[in-house]
Amino acid sequence: LGLTVALDAMGGDHGPRVVVPAALAALEGPDEIELVLVGDAPALEAEIAARGGAPARLRIHHASQQVAMNELPSQALRGKRDSSMRLAIDLVKQGEAGACVSAGNTGALMAMARFSLKTLPGIDRPAIISALPSVDGHTHMLDLGANAESTPRHLFEFAVMGSVLAHAVDNVERPRVGLLNIGQEEIKGNERVREAARLLEASGLNYVGFIEGDGIYCADVDVVVCDGFVGNIALKASEGVAHMIGEYLAREFRRNLLTRCAGVVALPVLRALRRRIDPRQYNGATLLGLRGIVIKSHGSADEVAFHRAIRQAVAEIRKNVPGRISERLQGLLTDREAG
Amino acid sequence: LGLTVALDAMGGDHGPRVVVPAALAALEGPDEIELVLVGDAPALEAEIAARGGAPARLRIHHASQQVAMNELPSQALRGKRDSSMRLAIDLVKQGEAGACVSAGNTGALMAMARFSLKTLPGIDRPAIISALPSVDGHTHMLDLGANAESTPRHLFEFAVMGSVLAHAVDNVERPRVGLLNIGQEEIKGNERVREAARLLEASGLNYVGFIEGDGIYCADVDVVVCDGFVGNIALKASEGVAHMIGEYLAREFRRNLLTRCAGVVALPVLRALRRRIDPRQYNGATLLGLRGIVIKSHGSADEVAFHRAIRQAVAEIRKNVPGRISERLQGLLTDREAG
Numbered sequence: 001l002g003l004t005v006a007l008d009a010m011g012g013d014h015g016p017r018v019v020v021p022a023a024l025a026a027l028e029g030p031d032e033i034e035l036v037l038v039g040d041a042p043a044l045e046a047e048i049a050a051r052g053g054a055p056a057r058l059r060i061h062h063a064s065q066q067v068a069m070n071e072l073p074s075q076a077l078r079g080k081r082d083s084s085m086r087l088a089i090d091l092v093k094q095g096e097a098g099a100c101v102s103a104g105n106t107g108a109l110m111a112m113a114r115f116s117l118k119t120l121p122g123i124d125r126p127a128i129i130s131a132l133p134s135v136d137g138h139t140h141m142l143d144l145g146a147n148a149e150s151t152p153r154h155l156f157e158f159a160v161m162g163s164v165l166a167h168a169v170d171n172v173e174r175p176r177v178g179l180l181n182i183g184q185e186e187i188k189g190n191e192r193v194r195e196a197a198r199l200l201e202a203s204g205l206n207y208v209g210f211i212e213g214d215g216i217y218c219a220d221v222d223v224v225v226c227d228g229f230v231g232n233i234a235l236k237a238s239e240g241v242a243h244m245i246g247e248y249l250a251r252e253f254r255r256n257l258l259t260r261c262a263g264v265v266a267l268p269v270l271r272a273l274r275r276r277i278d279p280r281q282y283n284g285a286t287l288l289g290l291r292g293i294v295i296k297s298h299g300s301a302d303e304v305a306f307h308r309a310i311r312q313a314v315a316e317i318r319k320n321v322p323g324r325i326s327e328r329l330q331g332l333l334t335d336r337e338a339g
Numbered sequence: 340l341g342l343t344v345a346l347d348a349m350g351g352d353h354g355p356r357v358v359v360p361a362a363l364a365a366l367e368g369p370d371e372i373e374l375v376l377v378g379d380a381p382a383l384e385a386e387i388a389a390r391g392g393a394p395a396r397l398r399i400h401h402a403s404q405q406v407a408m409n410e411l412p413s414q415a416l417r418g419k420r421d422s423s424m425r426l427a428i429d430l431v432k433q434g435e436a437g438a439c440v441s442a443g444n445t446g447a448l449m450a451m452a453r454f455s456l457k458t459l460p461g462i463d464r465p466a467i468i469s470a471l472p473s474v475d476g477h478t479h480m481l482d483l484g485a486n487a488e489s490t491p492r493h494l495f496e497f498a499v500m501g502s503v504l505a506h507a508v509d510n511v512e513r514p515r516v517g518l519l520n521i522g523q524e525e526i527k528g529n530e531r532v533r534e535a536a537r538l539l540e541a542s543g544l545n546y547v548g549f550i551e552g553d554g555i556y557c558a559d560v561d562v563v564v565c566d567g568f569v570g571n572i573a574l575k576a577s578e579g580v581a582h583m584i585g586e587y588l589a590r591e592f593r594r595n596l597l598t599r600c601a602g603v604v605a606l607p608v609l610r611a612l613r614r615r616i617d618p619r620q621y622n623g624a625t626l627l628g629l630r631g632i633v634i635k636s637h638g639s640a641d642e643v644a645f646h647r648a649i650r651q652a653v654a655e656i657r658k659n660v661p662g663r664i665s666e667r668l669q670g671l672l673t674d675r676e677a678g
Contacts, residue, residue, distance in 0.1 A: 107527075133583070134583065135583050135586055135587070145521050148521060148527070148528055148529040149529050180572060182484050182487060182567065182568055182571040182572060188446075188487070189487055189568070190487040190488050190568060212571075212572070212575045213571065213572040213573065213574065213575025213576035213577075213578070213579060214575045214576065214578050214579030214582065215575075215579070216576055216579055217576075217579035217580055217582070217583045218579065226572070228521065229521055229528070229529060229569065230568065230569055230572055232521040232551075232552065233519060233521060233551070233552040233565075233569055233572075233573050234552065234572050234573055234576040235552065236551045236552025236553040236554075237552035237553065237555055237556075237573040237576055237577050238552075238576050238577065238579075238580045239552070239553050240552060240553030240554070240555055240556035240557065240577075241556055241577045241580045241581055241616075242580055242584065243553065243556070244472070244473065244474050244556040244616075245581065245584055245612065245616065247474055248474070248612055248615055248616075249608065249612060252608040252611050252612065253605075253608055255608075258607075259607070259608055261604070262601075262604040262605045262607070262608055263605070263608070265600070265601040265604045265605065266592075266601045266602070266604065266605040266608075268597075268598065268601070269588065269591040269592055269594075269598055269601055269602070269605075272591050273584065273587055273588060273591065276587055277583075277584065277587075
């Protein structure tokens with residue numbers, strides 16, 4: 001199989017205009033990876049030709065359809081069986097690729113991936129996980145929106161999956177797992193979260209207790225677990241604040257000649273900040289819990305960001321993340337029976 | 340009654356050391372307000388004396404107990420009937436003050452306020468609301484954590500209350516109300532939010548639909564409605580991001596001589612940013628839905644922040660926010676019966 005990644009070349013806001021150059025950039029990296037561009041062959045050939053022709057280790061897999069960004073997942077699942085998204089997933093299912101990456105419609109990607117790949121044994125609900133910057137490093141947070149509601153058992157599964165991913169990707173021996181709640185005291189929060197806490201305390205995971213919203217960015221934990229409704233809103237609220245601060249700084253530095261000069265002087269620091277909190281550096285969320293690796297890129301991802309998502313896919317192939325989740329889950333369940 | 344505000348002088352991380360100077364500062368403002376410091380009389384007298392003695396319009400109301408920051412609300416309710424927090428609330432109930440302000444334990448404050456003041460007719464659950472900065476102004480968001488779970492009917496009540504507050508405080512004629520969800524399409528989110536949307540569409544409020552997490556900071560809406568679990572986490576995640584960015588900027592500007600110079604040059608802009616997103620400027624959350632005005636200050640509030648909370652109390656007395664909520668709710672219910 002090697003390090004082969006299938007790319008949904010038609011997905012996202014920009015399609016081949018971003019996916020093709022990102023693929024070419026990824027092929028120049030140190031990894032001996034192979035890429036499959038899945039999508040409209042003539043369009044892809046034209047895009048590649050315009051950029052100097054196809055290198056070795058890049059091939060095209062034609063798809064006659066594409067999934068629209070606002071298409072209902074159920075419709076895409078029924079009607080888009082020859083779409084670039086679906087065929088990229090199917091290459092993973094058929095063992096022709098070790099992972100796939102799409103910047104398309106998240107709901108459709110999740111629906112197709114669940115249908116085609118199925119969930120891992122012991123996993124009821126897949127979840128979306130992504131790394132987020134923290135003061136001194138990063139944390140992994142899930143679920144970021146795959147599920148609008150979660151039971152305590154689902155939150156427990158998320159914790160197992162997140163722990164395995166953090167271990168595999170960051171080489172953290174026993175990732176610290178925190179459960180997002182509205183207070184650190186045991187009495188706070190709702191019954192669902194409290195019950196999940198009881199499952200985690202008995203789990204053998206390195207569960208460190210409840211964390212509050214600001215704990216996401218504190219680096220006191222490696223994995224933050226929450227339901228998809230809360231996780232998605234916390235993520236987007238965070239992006240909103242970062243954007244507001246960026247807008248505000250840009251506006252203030254443009255205010256007059258003096259502040260413009262200050263802005264020029266401060267530019268290296270502001271650039272460093274931008275790099276640090278740039279969502280592009282964190283692009284590449286994983287649909288975790290499936291029998292295969294599926295990476296979701298931001299729809300608006302540019303070449304740099306999409307390239308980052310490809311590297312995420314490669315890292316997860318190397319570490320066999322799905323296989324490790326299965327093992328870990330089996331281990332925890334066996335421990336519990338033994339104990 | 341006039342503009343009399345009762346202050347829980349023992350609450351918060353700093354007690355009289357912050358509340359007394361904040362009270363003295365508030366008395367110097369243009370409003371002809373009167374303040375009642377509720378707490379340990381000898382301690383308060385000493386604090387006032389150390390600051391040059393008591394001005395007119397400031398009096399002390401002795402309380403023999405205080406509520407601890409980590410005390411269980413139920414315990415505080417039963418065992419702290421002569422606490423500064425409880426007596427400050429009771430002054431509102433007895434009509435001796437138009438509002439009270441406390442920086443103490445939020446859970447205990449809510450429990451005591453509900454018990455002593457009761458909720459307004461038609462309101463099942465009070466909620467915590469606060470203003471948050473947005474790119475060009477601010478939004479009001481509720482619930483920020485009074486309730487760990489909310490029914491669609493509760494979300495509807497929050498929308499009515501938030502709308503009245505935005506109208507009263509900001510003089511917005513028909514405040515735009517958005518419902519926090521994980522997607523703008525109608526099919527997304529959970530059933531609770533979709534049902535709340537149906538109630539709001541039929542309500543006569545200026546309901547503008549679903550907004551996502553980043554919409555909190557966009558100024559496209561005046562009021563953001565969500566359940567307390569989501570609201571509290573989104574708020575604290577936002578504070579966490581802002582703090583992380585601040586830390587990062589401070590660290591980068593200290594990196595070397597060049598960046599230190601850049602930092603000095605950029606200082607006015609950074610100070611302007613700090614003022615803009617300073618939580619102290621937004622201190623003073625309202626416990627909305629009660630038969631009286633109760634303002635919650637951050638526990639860590641300093642003098643500036645606590646003063647801001649006092650001004651919030653005065654603004655709500657002037658506008659008779661609880662009375663207006665009752666009227667509005669009656670109006671909406673009558674409209675619905677008529678329609």
